[in-house]
Amino acid sequence: MSKFVIPAALKELRFHLSQTGEASVPLRTFLKNNYNTLKTQLNYKLPILIRESYGIPPSVSARFERGEEVKRSLDGLDEKGVAEAFNELLKK
Numbered sequence: 001m002s003k004f005v006i007p008a009a010l011k012e013l014r015f016h017l018s019q020t021g022e023a024s025v026p027l028r029t030f031l032k033n034n035y036n037t038l039k040t041q042l043n044y045k046l047p048i049l050i051r052e053s054y055g056i057p058p059s060v061s062a063r064f065e066r067g068e069e070v071k072r073s074l075d076g077l078d079e080k081g082v083a084e085a086f087n088e089l090l091k092k
Helices: 022-041 079-091
Strands: 010-017 048-052 059-064 069-073
Touching: 010 022, 022 048, 022 079, 059 079, 069 079
Parallel strands: 010 048
Antiparallel strands: 010 059, 059 069
C-alpha cells in the first residue's frame, strides 16, 4: 500500500520553503524522506516543484483540474504535521 493517495485530478505540486529558515526544517526533512516515494508512485509524470527563497514561510500548493489551486501553510508544524497537512491537501 502506498503512503499517499494521489487523486487523478492532481496536475502539479509546489513546495515553498526557506533554504536556511528554522520553520522550514520539518518540510525539508519531509521532502528528503518522501520525494523519491512521491515520484516513483506517480511514475515520474506529475511535476513536483520545490521553490526555495530566503525567509519565506513553508507551504505547499496543489493545482488540480480546471485550474483549481489549493494552498496550505506548513508554518509551525513538525514533520508528522507536514505529512498530515499534505494528505489533507490531496483530499481537497
